[in-house]
Amino acid sequence: MTDVSEGPAWRQRAVERSIRAVRQRAEQRVQRFLDTAQELIAEKGTTDFTVQEIVDRSEQSLRSFYQHFDGKHELLLALFEDALATSAARIREAAAAEPEPIQRLKVAVEMLYESSRPDPDVQRPLFNDFALQLLVKHPAEVTAAHVPLLTLFTELIEDAAKEGTISSDRPRRLAALVMQTTMFTAQANGAAIAGHTTPVTAEEVWRFCIGGISDRPAKSRPARKK
Template identity: 70%
Template sequence: MTEAATEPAWRQRAVEKSTRAAKLRAEQRVQRFLDSAQELIGEKGTTDFTVQEVVDRSKQSLRSFYQHFDGKHELLLALFEDALARSAVQMREAASAETDPLRRLRAAVELLYMQSHPDPGVQRPLFSDFALQLLVKHPAQVATAHVPVLTVLTDLIEEAADSGAIPSGKPRRRAALVMQTVMFAAQAHGVPADGHGHPVDSGEIWRFCLGGISADQASD
């Protein structure tokens, strides 16, 4: 018999309760660090703050900070991942308001475009500064951070293909191409590469992406 099997049930329950309590406390400490960093970004309009400022703002210890994060980079990465996870949730909610699979996909694509489009009145240094640094120095971390958004688009493309609205074939690869197209176009302020003509809007982006994912995939 294993040691776990011979332990009294009360002991197992006590250990599990203690573990859950410790996990909850750790999650609360982490959230205070994240909230404090987000407040500093909002006040400064930049990611140029120190770990000590975050620690002081959170009213926690430096030792506690380094128990949860290796340093400032990992803290900013957590904020970046959290922002993209929230974006994915909002995309799924927008899609759920539609019943037609193609309209569900369109709702998600257009919302992603609007989420990614810079607002002149709102500073988003996590995306304008930190994300660019990540892309150059840590591309694998960028890919991991975008997984929630990629998953939503993959699911919706699969649903549209299953319904016959678009041809089937490599939904995750299509989703990656759609995501990159939408986000890059949005971050370029919707201005065409030639600098002429009307700015690109979410409807035009959707029609462009639909043309790509509806094309003949015989070469897949």
Template identity: 65%
Template sequence: MSTTSEEPAWKQRAVERSTRAAKLRAEQRVERFLDAAQAIIMEKGTTDFTVQEVVDRSRQSLRSFYQHFDGKHELLLALFEDALQRATEQIRAAASGRPDPLDRLKVAVQLLFELSRPDPDAQRPLFTDFAPQLLLSHPAEVKAAHAPLLALFTELMAQAEDAGRLRGSIKPRRAAALVMQTIMFIAQSNDVSEDGTAHPITADEAWDFCAIGVTRT
């Protein structure tokens, strides 16, 4: 005689339906908090705001906020990860239109350079204020946030390797990490001098420099 205590199918369906509904409501509440924080950042041009401001703007409760986030740091981290994910999707879309794997890599490198460089007309405090602090205080979180972007560049490097265009002495993932760090550092420190005499590095120059290091001659 069977002694299984499996729940009836109707009850399983009811529980699953309830769980899906609860998950959807939670996702909607999180999005409202993120949208509110993003709007405040755009208005102020800084990440200097309070949790209460976010709660008031989202028209939700403080209790609800702390059900989803440990605090302001985790909220900013979520916004930072979301911005990096969107940048990754933008780079993937731009690179996918090129049939040659080296051209795809070139497009990705140049677009990453443009997205990483300081823009006085675009307020990006998540990258100019929050990210440098995060790198010093929580390097593991920075690494995790950049994981999708690293995965994309590793994929592009692997495609170049399969086509015989990558140096045999360097592995795709390592090459991807080196190129990403080089490009972002150059772009973020690529300021124009006050007297206008400096000649900022271009995306083409950045690609040419990296290409020497990772591609076959």
């Protein structure tokens, strides 16, 4: 029996079409705010700008801005999340080109390391400034923003574990440990540690990570030649 409360089909189509149009306009306004913020970051080399600057540059209203964002913090968080999602997609695509699971994981670790390293010639205030503030004040938001990367690394570790290459115990936790080791090592790269100033390489980070999550006992690995 037809539920008459839903109304005729033509009415439903008209409402759905209207909703799609409203959603599309909203998405376009949001994207203009995001693009404008990116422009300001690129020009200033910092996230130190005001909401009014974003509104004026985007030629939209302050009312429209606050319809979509609670404030500047939420706007920057959106940019941060987008950047991490884009990075995860890029790493996933590169890793997929490798035939072996362990090689896919290696590619992912090395790419994450290289993309996390500070570059003196490239200003990255969204990661160097804003991300540090997030980590201190809003750790839950940092965790949520890294979900695409964490999901990717968990999948790669699960695939490698199926072949018995690495430990199959709590792959999501292992993924988090590998990511944290890789990113924090990259961000500290170049700092003098115990008198060693030679930068750590992506290959060294990979060997360290695989050594920590390998399912083989350390004594079974051949000694490195000096």
